[in-house]
Amino acid sequence: MGKKVLVIGSGPSGIFTCGALSSDKSIDVKVYERASQIGGQWAGLRTDLVEDYGHRHSSLYRGLWINGPKEAGIELPNYQFEKDIPSYFKQPQMVKYLEGYVDHMNIRQKFHVSMNVIKTEFNDTTNQFHVKTENTATKEIHDEIFDYVAVATGHFSMAHDPHFKGEESFKGKYIHAHDFIDGKLYKGQRVLCIGGSYSAEDIALQCWKFGAEYAHITHRSQKQLAYPDWPKEVLERPILTNIEGNTVTFKDGTTGEYDVIIKCTGYLHSFPFLPKELNLKCRNVMVPSGLYNQCVSLQNSQLFFIGMQDQYYTFTMFQLQGFYMREVVLNKIQVPDFSGRLAEYEADRAEGAALKDCYDDIHFQTRYVNKLAKLTGEQNVDASEVFVRWENQKHKSICGFRNEQFRSIYTGHLAPPVPTKWTEDMS
Amino acid sequence: MGKKVLVIGSGPSGIFTCGALSSDKSIDVKVYERASQIGGQWAGLRTDLVEDYGHRHSSLYRGLWINGPKEAGIELPNYQFEKDIPSYFKQPQMVKYLEGYVDHMNIRQKFHVSMNVIKTEFNDTTNQFHVKTENTATKEIHDEIFDYVAVATGHFSMAHDPHFKGEESFKGKYIHAHDFIDGKLYKGQRVLCIGGSYSAEDIALQCWKFGAEYAHITHRSQKQLAYPDWPKEVLERPILTNIEGNTVTFKDGTTGEYDVIIKCTGYLHSFPFLPKELNLKCRNVMVPSGLYNQCVSLQNSQLFFIGMQDQYYTFTMFQLQGFYMREVVLNKIQVPDFSGRLAEYEADRAEGAALKDCYDDIHFQTRYVNKLAKLTGEQNVDASEVFVRWENQKHKSICGFRNEQFRSIYTGHLAPPVPTKWTEDMS
Numbered sequence: 001m002g003k004k005v006l007v008i009g010s011g012p013s014g015i016f017t018c019g020a021l022s023s024d025k026s027i028d029v030k031v032y033e034r035a036s037q038i039g040g041q042w043a044g045l046r047t048d049l050v051e052d053y054g055h056r057h058s059s060l061y062r063g064l065w066i067n068g069p070k071e072a073g074i075e076l077p078n079y080q081f082e083k084d085i086p087s088y089f090k091q092p093q094m095v096k097y098l099e100g101y102v103d104h105m106n107i108r109q110k111f112h113v114s115m116n117v118i119k120t121e122f123n124d125t126t127n128q129f130h131v132k133t134e135n136t137a138t139k140e141i142h143d144e145i146f147d148y149v150a151v152a153t154g155h156f157s158m159a160h161d162p163h164f165k166g167e168e169s170f171k172g173k174y175i176h177a178h179d180f181i182d183g184k185l186y187k188g189q190r191v192l193c194i195g196g197s198y199s200a201e202d203i204a205l206q207c208w209k210f211g212a213e214y215a216h217i218t219h220r221s222q223k224q225l226a227y228p229d230w231p232k233e234v235l236e237r238p239i240l241t242n243i244e245g246n247t248v249t250f251k252d253g254t255t256g257e258y259d260v261i262i263k264c265t266g267y268l269h270s271f272p273f274l275p276k277e278l279n280l281k282c283r284n285v286m287v288p289s290g291l292y293n294q295c296v297s298l299q300n301s302q303l304f305f306i307g308m309q310d311q312y313y314t315f316t317m318f319q320l321q322g323f324y325m326r327e328v329v330l331n332k333i334q335v336p337d338f339s340g341r342l343a344e345y346e347a348d349r350a351e352g353a354a355l356k357d358c359y360d361d362i363h364f365q366t367r368y369v370n371k372l373a374k375l376t377g378e379q380n381v382d383a384s385e386v387f388v389r390w391e392n393q394k395h396k397s398i399c400g401f402r403n404e405q406f407r408s409i410y411t412g413h414l415a416p417p418v419p420t421k422w423t424e425d426m427s
Numbered sequence: 428m429g430k431k432v433l434v435i436g437s438g439p440s441g442i443f444t445c446g447a448l449s450s451d452k453s454i455d456v457k458v459y460e461r462a463s464q465i466g467g468q469w470a471g472l473r474t475d476l477v478e479d480y481g482h483r484h485s486s487l488y489r490g491l492w493i494n495g496p497k498e499a500g501i502e503l504p505n506y507q508f509e510k511d512i513p514s515y516f517k518q519p520q521m522v523k524y525l526e527g528y529v530d531h532m533n534i535r536q537k538f539h540v541s542m543n544v545i546k547t548e549f550n551d552t553t554n555q556f557h558v559k560t561e562n563t564a565t566k567e568i569h570d571e572i573f574d575y576v577a578v579a580t581g582h583f584s585m586a587h588d589p590h591f592k593g594e595e596s597f598k599g600k601y602i603h604a605h606d607f608i609d610g611k612l613y614k615g616q617r618v619l620c621i622g623g624s625y626s627a628e629d630i631a632l633q634c635w636k637f638g639a640e641y642a643h644i645t646h647r648s649q650k651q652l653a654y655p656d657w658p659k660e661v662l663e664r665p666i667l668t669n670i671e672g673n674t675v676t677f678k679d680g681t682t683g684e685y686d687v688i689i690k691c692t693g694y695l696h697s698f699p700f701l702p703k704e705l706n707l708k709c710r711n712v713m714v715p716s717g718l719y720n721q722c723v724s725l726q727n728s729q730l731f732f733i734g735m736q737d738q739y740y741t742f743t744m745f746q747l748q749g750f751y752m753r754e755v756v757l758n759k760i761q762v763p764d765f766s767g768r769l770a771e772y773e774a775d776r777a778e779g780a781a782l783k784d785c786y787d788d789i790h791f792q793t794r795y796v797n798k799l800a801k802l803t804g805e806q807n808v809d810a811s812e813v814f815v816r817w818e819n820q821k822h823k824s825i826c827g828f829r830n831e832q833f834r835s836i837y838t839g840h841l842a843p844p845v846p847t848k849w850t851e852d853m854s
Binding site: 339342 | 549707725
């Protein structure tokens with residue numbers, strides 16, 4: 001009898017893991033999704049999903065465009081976008097692609113929605129997982145046994161929400177990026193985004209585009225984002241040191257007045273369904289803590305974690321991690337014992353710690369996906385040239401980089417231009 | 428009922444772990460020793476123990492003096508040497524100290540000899556170890572259950588025996604340091620020691636002292652040992668590249684003729700009684716792989732490993748690790764979960780990787796024992812000044828450093844001079 005595998009979560013990482021595992025018919029795959037529909041964050045915008053199953057979930061705001069081209073680690077070798085899809089687009093095209101993949105791979109029957117995984121315990125004697133789930137619709141509790149588990153629950157829905165000095169006294173609107181739903185709401189407002197990465201730059205620009213009086217960014221990094229085409233209303237300031245009333249003080253002693261503060265301080269990895277001894281504490285870094293080959297639990301070689309790293313490659317990497325898991329489940333690849341896993345892990349972490357900039361990161365993650373492709377005999381998805389071009393374009397123009405067109409790394413097909421430029425897209 | 432603890436091995440690490448654990452009467456401690464007497468390597472010389480229980484064991488050769496003073500991490504705060512014992516001495520004094528400690532602590536009844544631990548499995552459901560032993564005298568097999576296990580089997584009895592090019596063609600005597608039993612056997616011989624550490628320097632000098640024609644040392648380190656008082660018959664050469672007949676070629680193209688080659692290539696950590704998932708693969712380094720706080724299994728917080736690190740501190744560190752284990756067994760100290768252990772481990776490994784020389788090592792290990800003392804409320808054993816003085820004296824005189832006298836770090840008592848200098852001791 002084939003091995004029983006549970007995939008927890010039906011966002012992109014769950015969908016592509018399921019597709020990869022299902023490419024071998026002997027593997028019995030089930031995907032459990034706590035929401036009432038598949039797709040994870042991409043299934044709908046922040047507002048759409050709030051009430052879906054009683055958990056806060058998607059971090060997608062209205063107006064969000066993808067921030068890298070589909071040719072950069074998104075588009076799969078075995079299921080490609082329609083030829084008329086530009087390199088950059090918004091949520092509806094993404095969900096269409098995800099749904100299209102599920103149909104193309106004929107795996108829809110493997111997904112079970114409204115199934116919340118409560119507990120996942122490993123039995124040392126039987127070498128199997130005992131999994132407890134709750135049907136969120138009927139409230140029924142189920143107990144099941146699986147040989148392998150893939151955690152594919154993502155790491156962009158549990159807000160990292162640090163405290164800033166004086167925040168209690170702030171007189172305006174004070175939210176986390178996770179609760180940012182629409183740039184239009186901040187027209188005429190004075191906005192401060194706290195954070196130095198994707199969310200801060202994108203949310204500040206959303207606010208600016210929809211008419212904020214100004215949208216400042218404050219972060220602790222020594223290195224400024226310093227995009228040459230920052231609009232004059234967007235200003236990078238040193239890290240804030242205090243908030244009092246509407247006044248925010250920065251490290252250089254200057255102050256600013258704000259109506260809105262948005263903490264773009266990232267997300268936490270959270271796995272409440274795992275017991276203490278199998279839990280994973282990791283941050284959004286290139287080589288996540290606690291994982292052999294960046295995807296196998298150090299503690300238990302039957303427990304996989306998909307897409308836990310800081311991602312350049314996304315869908316293509318998720319599917320390759322799924323292929324790698326398939327080979328392990330089929331016993332075609334042997335995961336080393338703990339000592340072996342630990343030794344390789346430490347070497348990977350040392351390599352990760354030595355990465356100096358985004359270009360190092362890109363080449364490092366490219367080596368990783370190339371390695372997975374080679375190990376599994378699957379098609380190479382090396383998009384390093386696309387990533388490098390994208391980084392360069394973005395560094396040149398944060399407002400304009402989404403106007404660019406890329407060629408498919410598989411077919412050479414050039415994506416059409418975007419129908420509306422990002423700066424002009426007010427929908 | 429008290430917790431049941433098994434200590435595997437009755438060498439120094441086992442003895443002091445037993446003593447430390449036994450300082451709390453509620454802990455039920457048993458020490459299993461495969462040999463017919465306690466003491467481990469120190470129980471007798473290499474030749475004495477060969478036939479003891481069918482395992483090769485002690486690496487102690489006739490004529491061996493301890494290579495650091497008893498005041499440097501050996502002498503315990505709670506059981507001190509007789510006032511007439513010099514800082515440096517030989518095996519009989521050491522075994523007397525070990526036996527004296529056992530009597531002083533009144534723990535002799537806890538030791539069980541001729542008990543070879545065959546298997547140590549952890550049961551995940553009961554959270555206990557299932558231990559299988561063989562009585563090597565009666566051949567009876569026993570099964571027992573313990574709550575905690577301390578592995579105290581040492582790491583200087585399983586030879587690391589690498590292959591050197593052409594060694595099959597060597598016409599002379601070709602042995603590992605583990606099988607070196609007496610310098611007298613090499614009188615008039617041309618000896619080559621392969622290795623750059625304690626064994627090589629000491630065995631080369633033993634051979635020289637007992638009349639070898641010459642005793643060369645070859646090692647791969649860029650840094651020469653370069654003791655200013657190397658006898659003229661002891662010469663450091665670059666690493667060997669080939670052996671043919673009696674001729675050894677070195678990396679610089681020079682050659683030498685030898686009757687004897689002694690591989691002073693160190694020892695391996697080996698734990699054949701541990702299952703794959705609990706095994707530890709580590710080398711003789713300051714921060715051993717796979718251990719939280721340098722002594723708790725990353726995989727299982729009920730499994731301890733005593734003295735697995737490259738040791739400056741020895742008996743004092745073993746006893747402190749035992750005290751630390753006592754606190755864990757008593758639940759006065761909580762070992763963090765896997766993620767927590769891993770995070771601290773990685774920080775320790777990074778610190779270990781940054782150590783530059785023996786002085787860094789000494790201060791690092793001093794911080795470690797200080798930390799254990801503080802955590803456990805036990806007496807401080809900081810001997811860093813003794814270690815630094817010892818290193819300096821040894822760097823000045825490899826033939827003379829054992830003539831030095833040290834003061835007890837506890838009482839200030841100055842040890843008497845050695846009755847016979849090492850260079851003149853032909854017994």
